[in-house]
Amino acid sequence: xxxxxxxxxxxxxxxxxxxxxxxxxxxxxxxxxxxxxxxxxxxxxxxxxxxxxxxxxxxxxxxxxxxxxxxxxxxxxxxxxxxxxxxxxxxxxxxxxxxxxxxxxxxxxxxxxxxxxxxxxxxxxxxxxxxxxxxxxxxxxxxxxxxxxxxxxxxxxxxxxxxxxxxxxxxxxxxxxxxxxxxxxxxxxxxxxxxxxxxxxxxxxxxxxxxxxxxxxxxxxx
Amino acid sequence: xxxxxxxxxxxxxxxxxxxxxxxxxxxxxxxxxxxxxxxxxxxxxxxxxxxxxxxxxxxxxxxxxxxxxxxxxxxxxxxxxxxxxxxxxxxxxxxxxxxxxxxxxxxxxxxxxxxxxxxxxxxxxxxxxxxxxxxxxxxxxxxxxxxxxxxxxxxxxxxxxxxxxxxxxxxxxxxxxxxxxxxxxxxxxxxxxxxxxxxxxxxxxxxxxxxxxxxxxxxxxxxxxxxxxxxxxxxxxxxxxxxxxxxxxxxxxxxxxxxxxxxxxxxxxxxxxxxxxxxxxxxxxxxxxxxxxxxxxxxxxxxxxxxxxxxxxxxxxxxxxxxxxxxxxxxxxxxxxxxxxxxxxxxxxxxxxxxxxxxxxxxxxxxxxxxxxxxxxxxxxxxxxxxxxxxxxxxxxxxxxxxxxxxxxxxxxxxxxxxxxxxxxxxxxxxxxxxxxxxxxxxxxxxxxxxxxxxxxxxxxxxxxxxxxxxxxxxxxxxxxxxxx
Numbered sequence: 001x002x003x004x005x006x007x008x009x010x011x012x013x014x015x016x017x018x019x020x021x022x023x024x025x026x027x028x029x030x031x032x033x034x035x036x037x038x039x040x041x042x043x044x045x046x047x048x049x050x051x052x053x054x055x056x057x058x059x060x061x062x063x064x065x066x067x068x069x070x071x072x073x074x075x076x077x078x079x080x081x082x083x084x085x086x087x088x089x090x091x092x093x094x095x096x097x098x099x100x101x102x103x104x105x106x107x108x109x110x111x112x113x114x115x116x117x118x119x120x121x122x123x124x125x126x127x128x129x130x131x132x133x134x135x136x137x138x139x140x141x142x143x144x145x146x147x148x149x150x151x152x153x154x155x156x157x158x159x160x161x162x163x164x165x166x167x168x169x170x171x172x173x174x175x176x177x178x179x180x181x182x183x184x185x186x187x188x189x190x191x192x193x194x195x196x197x198x199x200x201x202x203x204x205x206x207x208x209x210x211x212x213x214x215x216x217x218x219x220x221x222x
Numbered sequence: 223x224x225x226x227x228x229x230x231x232x233x234x235x236x237x238x239x240x241x242x243x244x245x246x247x248x249x250x251x252x253x254x255x256x257x258x259x260x261x262x263x264x265x266x267x268x269x270x271x272x273x274x275x276x277x278x279x280x281x282x283x284x285x286x287x288x289x290x291x292x293x294x295x296x297x298x299x300x301x302x303x304x305x306x307x308x309x310x311x312x313x314x315x316x317x318x319x320x321x322x323x324x325x326x327x328x329x330x331x332x333x334x335x336x337x338x339x340x341x342x343x344x345x346x347x348x349x350x351x352x353x354x355x356x357x358x359x360x361x362x363x364x365x366x367x368x369x370x371x372x373x374x375x376x377x378x379x380x381x382x383x384x385x386x387x388x389x390x391x392x393x394x395x396x397x398x399x400x401x402x403x404x405x406x407x408x409x410x411x412x413x414x415x416x417x418x419x420x421x422x423x424x425x426x427x428x429x430x431x432x433x434x435x436x437x438x439x440x441x442x443x444x445x446x447x448x449x450x451x452x453x454x455x456x457x458x459x460x461x462x463x464x465x466x467x468x469x470x471x472x473x474x475x476x477x478x479x480x481x482x483x484x485x486x487x488x489x490x491x492x493x494x495x496x497x498x499x500x501x502x503x504x505x506x507x508x509x510x511x512x513x514x515x516x517x518x519x520x521x522x523x524x525x526x527x528x529x530x531x532x533x534x535x536x537x538x539x540x541x542x543x544x545x546x547x548x549x550x551x552x553x554x555x556x557x558x559x560x561x562x563x564x565x566x567x568x569x570x571x572x573x574x575x576x577x578x579x580x581x582x583x584x585x586x587x588x589x590x591x592x593x594x595x596x597x598x599x600x601x602x603x604x605x606x607x608x609x610x611x612x613x614x615x616x617x618x619x620x621x622x623x624x625x626x627x628x629x630x631x632x633x634x635x636x637x638x639x640x641x642x643x644x645x646x647x648x649x650x651x652x653x654x655x656x657x658x659x660x661x662x663x664x665x666x667x668x669x670x671x672x673x674x675x676x677x678x679x680x681x682x683x684x685x686x687x688x689x690x691x692x693x694x695x696x697x698x699x700x701x702x703x704x705x706x707x
Contacts, residue, residue: 004311007466007520011292014527027286028279030474053494110456114422130492143509147451165492166477172498173473177305177438179504180454183496188448191488192364192380194250194387195257196406201363201414202421203448203495 032170035129035163042128042161043211049131053186054199055207062214063089067096070120070153073208074101077151079117085142087122089215090155094120110144119145119204120153124181125171126209129164132185133209136178143180152187152204157215224314224522224575227346228374231560231572231581232624238587241554242684247384251555254383258546261489262597268491269481276482281601283475284537288527294436294469295518301439302516305501310517315345318519322347322428322461323354325515329459331356331425337443337450338362339430340378340540341465341519343562344575347428359420361449363413370397376556378563379487379542384555417449427453427511431464432539433479434516436471440500441516444483444493451495460511462499466518467536479539486599487541522575532607535570537600544594544604550587559584566594570607578611578619582627585611652696659690666690 001009035042047057060066070093074082083104084094094103104112113119121142125134133154137143146152162168165183172181188203199205230237241247266273287294299309310325312318326334334356336342348358348369360369364381368374371393375381382390391404394412402412429450433442441462443450454460470479476498484490503510526532545551545565556564561572561581569588573581585608594604615623616631623631644650665682666689692698 002311003313003317003520006313007311007518007524008292008295010520010524011295011466011527014524015289015291017528018530025282025286025289027471028282030279030472030478031275032474032477049491052491110422114418132492137509138504138507141507141509143455143507147448147455164477165480166474169474169477173438177440177500179499179501179507180510181498181500182451183492183498184494185492186494188446189494190363190410190447192362192367192382193385193390193406193409195254195380196387198407198410201410201447201449202361202417202452 030166032166033129033164034167039158039161042163043158046126046128046131046161046211049129050186050207050209051131053131054189055131055186055209057209057211060210060212062212063092063217064096066155066210066212067093069210070094071097073151073153074118077117077206079151081116081118083113083116083119083145083149085119085121085140085145087140087142087155089157089212090120090122090140090142092217093155093210104145110148113144114148116145116149118151118153119147119149120155121146122155123160124178125168126156126161127163127165127168127183128161130185132165132168132183134168135182135184137180137182138178146182146184147203150200150204151206151208153208153210154184155210155212158211158213161211223316224520224525224577226344226561226563226572226576226580227315227349229561229572229576229580231576231584232626233560234558234581234583234587235626237558237560238554241558246386247555248553250384250386251552254380255546255552258489262486262543262546263489265485265489265491269485276478277599277601280478280482280599281537283470283478284600285534287469287471288467288533288536290471291466291469291527294471295466297436298434298439298469299518301437302441303439305439306504306514307439307499307501308513308515310515312517312519312521314521315519318345318463318517318521319347319350321517322463323350325459325461326351326354326356326426329426329513331459333357333420333424334359334426334428335421335424335453335457336360336365336428337430337445337453338365338381339428339463340375340562341430341463342428343375345463345519345521347463359417359424361417361421361453362445362447363410363449366413366417367393374557374562376564377542377545378540378565378567379545384557421452421456424453424457426459426461427457428461428463429453431462431468431516432483433476434464434469435473435476436469438473438500440473440498442476442496442498444480444496446488446490446494448495450497454497454499455510458511459513459515460499460502461515461517463517463519465523466520467523467538482599483539483541486543486597526574529610531603531610532570532574534602535567535574535607537602538567538571539600540567541599543597543599547593547597549589549591549593559587566604566608567602570604570611573611578615578622579624582615582619582623585615586627586630652694655694655696659694662687662690
């Protein structure tokens, strides 16, 4: 007999031996927590939670102001190369800073992304209650750009913000499931040496979120 | 045969004695426990009103799932296969290791990168892979520290909790053969550099599993460092290894468990990264593993299902809260338990999985204070199961006890018989009380006589004797009632 049959038989036999206890137990209904309040409350909570785990949120009116913010981050971090995912908003923003910085396309090999100083990607959703980004790499081919460079900049439209993890999971259940989903709450961290918190071990050490009110592209970018 | 790799729990007594004598270790443990407990308390404080009902729900979901384990596992398998995940079953540690080895051989792998996984420690996977000539690198910082130290983890969440910054620094300099700065941040960055190269050359990535989701055939794994994201993004093949009990029925159940496990384990609201895997890379995505394998491991777990009480052991979500609160763990640390699963949960898991004869001292390694039960997010009755195991060892354990336990039984049974006869006669009870008070009074002034009389001498070697004051309880009670009259 195969291991599969042996295990399933052993499970069945063990559970039968305890008799009728099974009928008494039902699977509990889940409470589905919601956040009360306006969109402004959601945004406030999101920013507070991201900052509590050492991330930063920049509230921006539109693509142009997001591009200016990206410029500032690039200058502050002395960034020389930028890996950009195929997220349309990320592309629109990076195109405004292009020419002065090297843009690594994810179609290039992994080494180029590994050497980039900064990765710019989109997100599927963001969750206010825990300050979480929900990344679905196959949406924008941003898996490595969000992971290998020491600085991750994520682009998020205000309309992508939901209140709770339960709501995010409901979204996930209604869509077809992507191959990988990564929930990100803050930059990479460890406390394995005497419980001393160190930010940035294997994943990005810096997490900046560009939270954009209006992601419509202008016809004539300034 | 189910077994736990490198088990040496039959040396518990001597290992524990050695650990207690290690002042540096006890200092490290006390600091770590205090820090993690206060972080946990703060994290739970914010949702204090809901915490108890969340525990009830989590426990009920786990109970239901274990009672329907066969169907849930088959459902998971069906859905996972639909998602393109190759599902394998392993009855014991040996078969699980063989399966993983075969997958690596088929992939013509030379280098394996791992993210922290307790079940792979349990089955001794690294050992098998290395014997087959593969390079195996642990990528979680704590796991890497214990790997290069040639040790096993001493805590299920914080593997290197027994190390000090100085001992880690020594280890890094010896291993890397160069001078490095002594602060935690610089040492962490050195580890990042070294391990990044290991990620880039790895052919296979191996992870554990926190939750298998039956209804979607996907699985979720938690981490903070990003090493698991790298483990599952860069290599061509991802192999996940999971105990069969790690299953939940619904995707929506994750919400509840994710809100609890971070708070319970590390005092985080949620862990930094939570990775949900639903299959290998799909065209046109060009990143991520081409093949994804799931190895479902029994290794003795089905034995635990036959008793409703003991079955609770399998509800464990491996948060480590019971280790952090345990007064015994605080004194002796993880290694003394002689199993990769130490602390209260280890004291019930290890003997049931590896066999009582391999770990008959562990159920006694507890004061039954119940703190573990109070903090357990899925409400496992750890003290109850400890007692149940003690009873089995005492009543039916003939031939299942190691030497140490056998000796303990021989010494204790006559003592308890005498105790029982004393407790049944008021006269004898009064006399024995007076005798004990006198002896304790002498013992608190001098070590002359308890030094030579076992078991007093053993007890006295690590403790001071309290000095009795004010006569017996009965005498004091009499005085009090007379005074009040």
